[in-house]
Amino acid sequence: MKIRVKTFARFRELVGTDLEVELPEGSTVLDAVTRVVSANSMAKEALLDENGAIRSHVIVMVNTRRLPNRNREQELLRDEDELAIFPPVAGG
Amino acid sequence: MTDNPMPGQNYPLRYTRQIPLIGEEGQDRLARAEVCICGAGGLGSPAAMYLAAAGVGSIHLVDGDLVEESNLNRQILHSSATIGLSKVSSARESILALNPGVRVISSPDWIVGGNAGALIGRADIVIDALDNFGARYELNREARRMAVPLVHGAVSGFAGQATTVLPRSGPCLQCAVPHPPPEEVHSVLGAVAGVIGSIQALEAIKYLTGLGELLSGKMLLWDGMRCECELLPLERDPFCRTCGEGQE
Numbered sequence: 001m002k003i004r005v006k007t008f009a010r011f012r013e014l015v016g017t018d019l020e021v022e023l024p025e026g027s028t029v030l031d032a033v034t035r036v037v038s039a040n041s042m043a044k045e046a047l048l049d050e051n052g053a054i055r056s057h058v059i060v061m062v063n064t065r066r067l068p069n070r071n072r073e074q075e076l077l078r079d080e081d082e083l084a085i086f087p088p089v090a091g092g
Numbered sequence: 093m094t095d096n097p098m099p100g101q102n103y104p105l106r107y108t109r110q111i112p113l114i115g116e117e118g119q120d121r122l123a124r125a126e127v128c129i130c131g132a133g134g135l136g137s138p139a140a141m142y143l144a145a146a147g148v149g150s151i152h153l154v155d156g157d158l159v160e161e162s163n164l165n166r167q168i169l170h171s172s173a174t175i176g177l178s179k180v181s182s183a184r185e186s187i188l189a190l191n192p193g194v195r196v197i198s199s200p201d202w203i204v205g206g207n208a209g210a211l212i213g214r215a216d217i218v219i220d221a222l223d224n225f226g227a228r229y230e231l232n233r234e235a236r237r238m239a240v241p242l243v244h245g246a247v248s249g250f251a252g253q254a255t256t257v258l259p260r261s262g263p264c265l266q267c268a269v270p271h272p273p274p275e276e277v278h279s280v281l282g283a284v285a286g287v288i289g290s291i292q293a294l295e296a297i298k299y300l301t302g303l304g305e306l307l308s309g310k311m312l313l314w315d316g317m318r319c320e321c322e323l324l325p326l327e328r329d330p331f332c333r334t335c336g337e338g339q340e
Contacts, residue, residue, distance in 0.1 A: 008251075008313055008322055009249070009250070009251035009313065009317070010248075010249060010251060012315070013317065057271040057272060059324065061324070064325070066325070066326075066327070068331075069271065086313060086322070086324065087251075087273070088269050088273055088311075088313075089247060089248035089251055089252060089253060090223065090224060090225055090246050090248065090274075090275070090276075091134070091223050091246060091248040091278030091280055092133055092134055092136070092223035092224075092245070092247065
């Protein structure tokens with residue numbers, strides 16, 4: 001299946017945006033994020049923690065629906081889904 | 093004197109270019125208002141300057157820090173001449189130089205240990221111009237308890253975000269950002285803080301005058317590198333630690 005990945009701001013600078021990612025059927029949000037960062041160590045560090053989980057502050061949406069952190073990594077993706085990844089910031 | 097004077101005719105000339113937009117009633121509402129600005133740094137600077145310029149009657153500045161030279165790329169309330177002064181004193185000088193009609197209340201304090209409620213005091217609206225989520229969550233909790241709206245802003249690099257939290261409806265700041273981004277020394281361009289701080293000032297002006305539509309229930313994400321925005325829909329988190337079942 002093919003999904004579209006949209007990123008924003010710092011994540012966009014790291015991995016690009018409007019990416020088309022080919023994944024096996026039954027792939028999850030975590031599978032997709034892991035694939036997106038696989039070729040870029042800075043992106044990997046920005047998006048995944050040392051255990052390979054999506055960093056808790058990262059906002060993840062599928063088809064414009066925000067996923068709560070609970071169980072979001074195991075959310076199953078379907079063909080033509082849009083996964084969006086946003087980085088909130090903290091400075092002032 | 094005519095029976096129907098031009099709108100704003102009896103107001104200071106400095107407001108003549110905005111009274112056609114907000115009306116005399118809007119100008120009066122601003123004059124009666126008190127805005128609490130927590131953080132007199134990159135976001136607090138443009139927010140305070142534009143609120144003072146617009147004629148907000150009382151501005152309460154909260155910041156425990158001193159002015160350092162490294163602040164001056166973005167913190168336009170301060171200047172070379174005020175390095176070493178408390179930020180609230182430095183800010184007070186700038187605000188009164190811009191608009192001597194504003195009452196400036198200065199609190200050289202950090203938001204720690206449950207003092208947020210006392211600092212919010214009688215404010216009609218609070219601007220979150222802080223630089224860390226520990227203090228932001230404290231401010232969010234107290235603003236909600238006191239039923240005072242909170243305008244959140246944050247910046248880093250070329251990007252920023254803003255949302256307005258209404259206490260009696262919609263998601264709170266902790267619903268919007270349940271897990272704080274990692275602590276780091278944030279590099280930021282002054283113009284980026286200028287964009288988000290100005291949005292915060294405008295949200296406060298709209299709330300106080302009753303005009304327009306607020307950034308409530310949505311978060312604006314702004315990417316200055318590409319000059320693009322996203323509006324993320326926000327929902328209340330039933331398990332939120334501030335306003336949901338997970339309350340501490």
